[in-house]
Amino acid sequence: MTPASAPAARTPLNRARVVAEALATADEAGLESLSMRSLADRLGVVPMALYKHVSNKEELLDAMVDAVIREIQPRDVADDWKEAAREQVMAARRTMLQHPWAWRAIETREAPSPAALDRMEAMIGTLRSGGLSAPLVHHVMHTLGSRLWGFSQEVFATGPQPTDPQAAQEAMEMMAARWPSVLESAMSTLHQQDTAVGPGCDDETEFTFALDLILDAAERLHTQGWTPGPRSDGATRVGAP
């Protein structure tokens, strides 16, 4: 039907379109809605067609994560290393708030993508520029963990609270009876729903508290001339358990 010289009416599939549509699906409907079959449907092709452009689903997720990490754009800040490091992490967080599915995809990647290595290179460079030793920077990067990528793993995200007032009352009474300290702790701080990555209480206040605690501690250890080996508090700690 179509003349051989004219391209097909449908835009030909390519890797960029596949990844872009996958990102759109995750943004709109969540990561659990993304399957190779549903993605093929959205693109109006047969599932097998996708395998021309990504070798499998894991590679598609790799590409999606790479694209999201590439969106992280720290603002230019003063040349204080700690403030610069803080801004880089907060920039990552801004990106994660825009892609609520991304943290789940990031934490299942096996190796860092090029964009991830670029991000790590920038962060490590910033910390080293402050004079922190390579081993200290290495430990600080581990201590930051997922916070480098703008989220903190909320292990037991306090799930959706019971909306029924009576059920809420009963849950509270059970907590008070068996877990009074947990209840007191939960009540002691209000959480901001609107600045949280995902469910639970990984909100701005908790995130910045932990971030500043880590960066301040890193600065202190550096100033005190930390070196690898014994515990920083001076207690002896020799040998494996």
Next chain:
Amino acid sequence: MTPASAPAARTPLNRARVVAEALATADEAGLESLSMRSLADRLGVVPMALYKHVSNKEELLDAMVDAVIREIQPRDVADDWKEAAREQVMAARRTMLQHPWAWRAIETREAPSPAALDRMEAMIGTLRSGGLSAPLVHHVMHTLGSRLWGFSQEVFATGPQPTDPQAAQEAMEMMAARWPSVLESAMSTLHQQDTAVGPGCDDETEFTFALDLILDAAERLHTQGWTPGPRSDGATRVGAP
């Protein structure tokens, strides 16, 4: 065939057996090998039989996580709150080293199980006993994050290193060219494979560095009379981004 008065030759299925066999499967073959169908096979029953004892796979995983968390048994230590808190976390870590699949199951739970609440109650109680205020304890619990459960999320676990010497050499040269600081940082610290939870470098050294950093910082904030509100370093920080 079997007299009606005698029990069936096969031990009748019950919830405890289902959960125990699921734990054994995960310990032996990993969490990815655990399916409702494979578990039923191991127990010599039809898949549907499991649904008499667990309402679905998520509830089975809940029960498995509850059982593992119940295994965490901190040793009795001196009445110093920081040393007690440290031992509780290290006890969790010892348990995770014995069940390498457990961290993946824990991080996908939606709500804390009774055993998890008991663990949190003990930890919060210990921190409060040191005189730390309820809001400070709340923030410290968030800062600990998954470390409370004995693991730290290794976001980009440096995957299996290339065993082929030439491939390793090439990878190193590529890193040196594009990500020199990442390479320098990686080279600066050796990791202990035998004390790591899962792949990557969540080993004893990294884990205790971060744990001590957090507990030391908590102690310092407490001593300095930390109260909720402005940033601990005195910098002003008002309003949302």
Next chain:
DNA sequence: ACCTGAACACCGTTCAAGT
């Protein structure tokens, strides 16, 4: 040479039919 329908080897879970 290129594309793809059908199939393969799985999932978790439902449900009606059988004893």
Next chain:
DNA sequence: ACCTGAACACCGTTCAAGT
């Protein structure tokens, strides 16, 4: 009343057959 085979509604991926 109890149990379960077959089926449902999915997966990701392979592969041989068709054009």
